[in-house]
Amino acid sequence: MPSIGNAQLKLLEKLCNACAVSGDEGEVRGIVLEEIKNHADDIKVDALGNILARRTGSGSKRLRVMLSAHMDEVGLMLVGDDGEGLFRFEIVGGIDVRHLPGKAVLVGKEHLPGVIGARPIHLTTAEELKHQIPLDDLRIDTGPGDSKVKPGDRAVFATRFQRNGPVIIAKALDNRLGVVTLVELIKNSPPNIDLLAAFTVQEEIGMRGAKVAAYSFNPDLGIAVDATPSYDLPDWEGEENFSYNTKLGLGPAIYIGDRDILSDPRLVRWMSDTSKAIGIPCQFRQPGSGGTDAGAIHRARAGVPSLSVSVPHRYSHTAASIARLDDWKNTFALLHAALGRLTPAILASESG
Amino acid sequence: MTDILPFLKTLLSAPGLSGYEDPAAELISSRWTPLVSELSRGRLGSLHGFLPGSGNDPRPSVMIAAHMDVIGLMVTGIEDGFLRITQVGGVDPRVLPGTLVTVYATRTERQSIPAVVVQPPVSLLPPGTGLNSVPLEYLFVDTGLPPRKVAELVNIGDVISFAQLPFELSGETIAGHSLDNRSSVAALTICLEELQSRPHIWDVWAVATSQEEVSLGGAIASTFELHPAIAIAVDVTFAKGPGASDWRTSPLGKGPTLCMGPNIHPALYKAMQSLADKLEIPYSLEYAPRHTGTDGYATQVVAEGIPTLVMGIPLRYMHTPVEMVALKDIQRAGRLLAEFIAGLQSDFMEKITWDN
Numbered sequence: 103m104p105s106i107g108n109a110q111l112k113l114l115e116k117l118c119n120a121c122a123v124s125g126d127e128g129e130v131r132g133i134v135l136e137e138i139k140n141h142a143d144d145i146k147v148d149a150l151g152n153i154l155a156r157r158t159g160s161g162s163k164r165l166r167v168m169l170s171a172h173m174d175e176v177g178l179m180l181v182g183d184d185g186e187g188l189f190r191f192e193i194v195g196g197i198d199v200r201h202l203p204g205k206a207v208l209v210g211k212e213h214l215p216g217v218i219g220a221r222p223i224h225l226t227t228a229e230e231l232k233h234q235i236p237l238d239d240l241r242i243d244t245g246p247g248d249s250k251v252k253p254g255d256r257a258v259f260a261t262r263f264q265r266n267g268p269v270i271i272a273k274a275l276d277n278r279l280g281v282v283t284l285v286e287l288i289k290n291s292p293p294n295i296d297l298l299a300a301f302t303v304q305e306e307i308g309m310r311g312a313k314v315a316a317y318s319f320n321p322d323l324g325i326a327v328d329a330t331p332s333y334d335l336p337d338w339e340g341e342e343n344f345s346y347n348t349k350l351g352l353g354p355a356i357y358i359g360d361r362d363i364l365s366d367p368r369l370v371r372w373m374s375d376t377s378k379a380i381g382i383p384c385q386f387r388q389p390g391s392g393g394t395d396a397g398a399i400h401r402a403r404a405g406v407p408s409l410s411v412s413v414p415h416r417y418s419h420t421a422a423s424i425a426r427l428d429d430w431k432n433t434f435a436l437l438h439a440a441l442g443r444l445t446p447a448i449l450a451s452e453s454g
Numbered sequence: 455m456t457d458i459l460p461f462l463k464t465l466l467s468a469p470g471l472s473g474y475e476d477p478a479a480e481l482i483s484s485r486w487t488p489l490v491s492e493l494s495r496g497r498l499g500s501l502h503g504f505l506p507g508s509g510n511d512p513r514p515s516v517m518i519a520a521h522m523d524v525i526g527l528m529v530t531g532i533e534d535g536f537l538r539i540t541q542v543g544g545v546d547p548r549v550l551p552g553t554l555v556t557v558y559a560t561r562t563e564r565q566s567i568p569a570v571v572v573q574p575p576v577s578l579l580p581p582g583t584g585l586n587s588v589p590l591e592y593l594f595v596d597t598g599l600p601p602r603k604v605a606e607l608v609n610i611g612d613v614i615s616f617a618q619l620p621f622e623l624s625g626e627t628i629a630g631h632s633l634d635n636r637s638s639v640a641a642l643t644i645c646l647e648e649l650q651s652r653p654h655i656w657d658v659w660a661v662a663t664s665q666e667e668v669s670l671g672g673a674i675a676s677t678f679e680l681h682p683a684i685a686i687a688v689d690v691t692f693a694k695g696p697g698a699s700d701w702r703t704s705p706l707g708k709g710p711t712l713c714m715g716p717n718i719h720p721a722l723y724k725a726m727q728s729l730a731d732k733l734e735i736p737y738s739l740e741y742a743p744r745h746t747g748t749d750g751y752a753t754q755v756v757a758e759g760i761p762t763l764v765m766g767i768p769l770r771y772m773h774t775p776v777e778m779v780a781l782k783d784i785q786r787a788g789r790l791l792a793e794f795i796a797g798l799q800s801d802f803m804e805k806i807t808w809d810n
Contacts, residue, residue, distance in 0.1 A: 187624060188696060200573060200587065204774040205616055206629065215621050217629045217778060219771030221697030223546040234587045235548055241696040243770070243778065246707060247625025260621075261554065264568050271554070271568055336533045337578045338592060345577045351600065358492030392742065393565035416596065420552035422570040424598035 104438060106282075106431045110201040113137065114282045121208060123194050123256035124306045126152055129211070130173040141289045142299070152311045152332035153301040153319055160293040163446055168298040168321035168406070169287060169437075170312050170395040171280035171326065173303030174273040175273070176419045178257040180209065182244060188245040188264050189216075192219065192337030195306035200234050201420045202266040205258035207242060207250045215260065216244040216251070228373050243410060259421035266428050275423040276329040277305070282329050283434050292442040305395055310363075312395035316402030323369065323407045324399035325447065327437065330355050330387055330412035331427070346388065348414035350426050354433035357410035359405065360390065362397025366407035375410060383429035384431050387412065393426040407449060411437060459628070461485055464619040465631045470560060471542050472523040474500050482639060490660065497677055499664035500754070505646065509655035509713045509800055516798060517659040517682035518645060519673055519749050520638035521603045521689065524631070525773055527555065527571075527595065527614040535601030536572070536594040537608065538608060543667030547590040549774045549798040554617040559607040567607065568617060569597040571610045595766055598806030618775040619768060625707065626781045635666070635779040637767050638688040638786050641710075644788025645795070654797040656683075663749055673749035677756040680809050683803055684722060684761045686794075687750035688787060691740055691766030697770060701741065704768045707780035709736030710787040711766035717746045719761035721806045726763060726794055735790050740766055740783040761806050765791070768776050 113133075122130035134153055138145065142155040153173075158164075162208055176195030183189055184454050193199070203220040218240055223231075244251045261273040272278075291297040298319040302311030305328075317325060334349040348355040357365050377384040401407035413433045415425035490503035501522065507513050525543030527691055532538070537557065551573035559565045563806030569758055572594040576584030581590055592708070595614060597604060597753045620630030642660050649658065658667045666689075689714075692698055693706040694752030706713045712730070714723050730737045745751050750764040769785050770778040 133712070149803045183641055196618070198551075198573075200548065202550040203546075204553060204771070204776055206621065206776055215623055215629070217623070217771065217776035219696060219776055219778065220546060220549050222692055222772035222774075223700060224772065225692065225698055225724075226546060226701075229545065233585060239697060243623070243696065245623030245625040245627040245629075245778075247623075247627070255501050259552075262619075266598070268600075269568075271570065271598065314622075333575045333578070334574065334575050335578055335594065336536060336576070343578060350598075367776060400620050416598070417552065417572065420570075421472045422552055422554050424570060424596060426598065 104286060106434050106446050109419055110282055110286060112217040114278055115233060117278040117281055118263045118274050121213065121256065121257060122174050124174040126171045127303045128257045135175065136284065137285050138288050148314060148315055150311050151303045152315045154315060155288060155292045155299040157288055157297045158183065159295050163448055164296050165322045165444055166296045166298060168316060168319045168324040168399060169284055170298060170300040170302050170324065170326045170399060172277045172302045172311065172395055173281055174303055174306050175258065176306050179254045179257045180257065182279050183253055184241065186246050186348050189242045189251065196419050197225055200273045202240055205421050207257045208260045209242065209244065209256035209257045211334045212250065214237065214244060214251050214333065216242040218242055244451065261421050267357045270427060271422055273421060275380065275415045275425050276418045279329045279425060279430055280327040283437065286434055287437060291436060292439050295441055302395055309395050309398035314397040316399040316406060320403055321406055324396060325411040326394040326396040326399065328394045328410060328412040328420065330360060331418045332414045332416045348387050350384055350414055350416060350429065352385040352428055354436050355385050355387040355412045355414050357387050358389045358439050360392045362393040363400050363408060365409045367413065368448055369407060369409035373409065373440055376437055380435045380439045392414060458521065458640045458644055460780065461643065462636065463620045465630050465636045465639065469615045470522055470524055471526040471615060472665045474677045475523050475664045477713065478522045478682045480489055484601050485643060486646060488505050489650065490685040495723050496672065496676040498671045498675040499675040501662040502676060502680060503528045503660040505649060505658040507654050507656040513657050514683035514797055515528040515657035515659055516802060517677065517685045518642055518659055518682055519663050519685060519753065520642050521635045521672065521749055522544045522639055522662040523664050523667055525617050526616065526669050529608060529610055529612045531610065532604060532608060535599065535604040536596055539590065539593060539595055539614065541590060544773055546773065548587045550593055553613045553775055554718060556617045556721045557595065557597060558612055559610060560612055561609045565607060567597045569595050572596045594627065616775040627778055628781060629776050631777060631780045633769055634772055635691055637769065637779045638649060641688055641784050641787040641791065643769060648789060648792035649795060652792060654798065655796060655800055656798045658795055664726055666749055670749060670752035674756060677753045677760060678722060681744040681757060685753035686765060686791065687748045687753060688765045689748040690769040691773065693768035693770045693774060697768040702739055704738040706737060706768045706770060710790060711738045711740035711767055712744055712782055713740040713742050713764035715742035717742060717745060717750045717762060718764055719806060722763040729794055729797065730790055733793055735786050
């Protein structure tokens with residue numbers, strides 16, 4: 103059975119350490135194209151920068167299944183040069199400004215180093231400490247010498263991938279976990295389907311890549327493979343935490359509904375039935391806000407029944423996210439098994 | 455002059471929170487071994503290196519002191535595998551969310567565990583605390599390990615340091631945590647290297663002090679034990695940069711600062727300033743109208759009182775994981791110290807007098 107092992111962890115490390123802020127996904131695109139070049143029947147890069155890869159099955163009555171994993175990550179864009187190596191910047195995607203001070207960053211295609219500092223605490227008043235440091239007061243400091251850094255460059259947190267036994271710590275686990283999962287699904291695509299893989303751009307700023315990718319593929323159904331937050335921390339008063347979204351260690355998170363889409367109930371049942379049948383744990387993500395490429399895919403053309411399956415992870419959109427290896431392994435195993443069981447009968451069955 | 459960068463980078467990668475300085479002391483000790491004739495540890499953990507002078511007995515001695523301890527965090531509780539924390543030294547909680555740290559776990563065997571400082575979501579915080587800066591008491595440190603494993607490994611009181619590795623920036627600058635005050639330890643090292651080939655009459659005590667960030671304990675105890683004729687405290691000072699531009703700040707990369715104020719003996723200050731002018735070593739003047747916030751505050755009032763001088767190395771973003779220093783300022787501070795020591799004559803103390 104194909105599974106997530108050392109080779110996949112190596113690829114995840116390479117992809118997490120790469121920089122691909124929404125709208126500037128080239129570095130990840132290059133790595134993915136190299137990985138899949140011998141494993142698809144047809145590969146193209148579309149007008150927005152999505153990778154569209156097709157792997158045709160061999161059985162009769164094959165469903166055309168679109169699988170989508172976004173390549174982009176949240177990050178920063180330099181927007182003004184203050185001189186002396188200091189740059190103003192803006193946020194691209196959902197980063198809480200409170201996660202920026204005190205962080206090292208990498209700028210531009212050459213990964214040039216910089217820092218986002220903060221006023222020394224010795225010079226800070228008690229009143230100032232009560233308030234978050236506004237974006238307007240922050241600068242990326244690349245050092246006072248000559249620098250190749252310039253406005254327009256993108257920047258990401260400089261976090262290096264780390265593994266500690268069952269724990270993975272890295273930036274951009276959202277969604278490099280999904281990207282590697284989809285690479286492996288292409289390499290191990292079951293013959294009963296046509297696999298239409300979209301490595302999408304600009305998910306973090308409105309799922310813009312998935313919208314055009316779904317139009318191009320015109321699939322029978324769509325599945326977004328992503329990473330979803332786990333807010334499974336203790337409550338400050340020791341009350342039960344009822345808004346955890348997902349929990350680490352409970353396996354892949356199946357979406358029932360989010361800000362943009364109610365998942366197709368036939369697909370939810372197919373995925374959870376597969377979980378029971380093969381003995382792989384899964385969890386239902388608490389319905390609520392948030393969104394994935396599925397929100398865009400289900401609206402394509404005359405409509406596409408869609409679902410999201412995500413790897414749970416903590417501290418999405420910060421310098422350092424945490425995931426557990428087992429949750430990722432189980433996400434891949436569940437998706438792989440589910441695709442192998444997929445027949446047109448699933449969509450023919452009565453919905454609801 | 456040898457390249458100080460490799461040693462500094464190694465030193466920055468070692469822990470050494472106030473009161474727990476051993477890992478730093480060991481690295482400094484092995485670097486200083488060929489440079490001094492004796493090495494010892496003070497009773498509160500400072501490292502003492504002795505370099506004898508060439509003058510007749512009894513010779514006066516000069517102490518050059520730089521604290522080796524750093525700020526950080528400490529475990530105060532464990533909830534469901536998440537660590538509650540407090541600070542060791544002054545930490546702005548607003549630089550913590552998303553910061554990579556290392557937990558030095560001691561419950562079973564000593565083990566370094568990578569972890570992250572966590573700002574919990576609004577829904578898990580008391581009403582009114584989640585939308586602005588979140589106070590330290592509500593932050594967690596998360597190793598990602600299952601709660602059972604954390605309970606096995608971690609003790610209340612285990613120390614936590616920033617994990618940001620040092621890296622070079624443009625303009626011959628370096629960024630990382632613990633540049634406060636390992637930069638000054640590097641300057642002392644450069645001074646000791648220079649003195650290998652420079653005759654000096656006075657004895658020299660190079661001291662890497664402990665506990666500066668919490669109590670100045672190391673400097674107090676070592677100054678008493680070594681009883682130098684004069685003490686020079688070398689510490690980082692605020693560099694001009696984003697968020698810091700008032701009179702308390704000095705330019706980055708334009709030389710060390712010479713500090714004046716009540717902690718400093720004016721005759722020592724004048725002697726150092728005229729030496730820097732003569733050698734054309736760039737420097738900035740720094741004004742400390744009260745406490746200098748350095749070991750110099752302690753050394754001055756040890757025993758019957760010790761004439762004290764404070765030298766600063768400008769540093770941006772003090773007490774964050776991304777402090778920033780210009781390597782040139784470290785080198786200039788080291789060289790100026792060595793020149794000062796080499797120029798000390800037997801009768802120098804007779805000139806350390808008060809104007810009326």
